[in-house]
Amino acid sequence: MLYNLSHYVLQCLDYVDNTDIYKDHNKMLQVKDAEFNPTGHQGVYGGYQPWVNRAVRFRSLGDGQVYFGAAFSKWQRLILTAGP
Known part of the structure; x- marks a missing residue:
């Protein structure tokens, strides 16, 4: 399974918790950033x-809402405990 941090933000899911749930299935990590800024008029859908007015958007790394430190730390622990 491809683990894409930005897609979890856009789906309003906890990507760090998801890493534990699907640790046996996550085999690849795609590093992208995203943001979700809902209003009273729009949410995920x-x-x-226009792109600049959407509630959900992909962003440049570090400009979105993905906390890469937590995600990378979790992945590092999983790799070290997985073994060969």
Whole structure:
């Protein structure tokens, strides 16, 4: 399974908790950032807004809401305990 941090943000899921749940299935890590900024008018399914006005967007690394330190630490622990 490809573990993509940005997609978990866009789906409003806890990507660190998900790492533990699917640790036997996560084989690849894709590093992308994203943001989710809902309003009273739009959420995940925000309609036909221009890209800059959408509630969910991909961002440059470090500009979104992915906390890479927590995710990478979790992955490092999983790799070290998995063995060959």
